[in-house]
Amino acid sequence: MNFSEYQEISKRTMPEIKGDLDLKLARFNYALGLNTESGEAGDMIKKHLAHGHDINIGELVKEAGDVLHYLSGICSLYGISFGDVAEANIIKLQNRYPNGFSEDASRNRKEYSDSHD
Structure with a gap:
């Protein structure tokens, strides 16, 4: 399954958006869900x-999977392609660590003007 397929299939559990308030509440719900589920995964580790x-x-x-679902939902609610997020992240990491990760590269990394972190 690719990111586009995942994002589309995961939308089936999203609430119906009838107006600005529904959109705000859905974004709030998905942001809190992402925070909660990532915390649960982190707590297990x-x-x-x-x-x-x-x-x-x-x-x-x-x-x-729950973290993935909530992140996908946030992307959908902001009109962002999940695949574009993944691709942009890989480009950022390739720019940041062109020779792969190392502790030295992490301490002395150069930030690029198109980086949005």
Whole structure:
């Protein structure tokens, strides 16, 4: 499945938007959902690494999927192609780390004028 297909299929669970207030509430809901689900995924990893808990990869996949869903929804609600987001991120990373990631490159990276982070 590609990003465009995912974004289109995931729209089926989005609320109906009838006006500006609905759009604002949907954007608010998806932003909070992204925050919540990414926090849940992060908490699972924290408990695994810092507290010695076993990690359930199946549950981590579900949480990562929820993060993906909410991010896709935010993109849809702002008229952004999910694929364009992925492509722009790869370009940014290639510009930032043209020879791949290294600690030195991370500490001494050059920012590019078209970077939006």
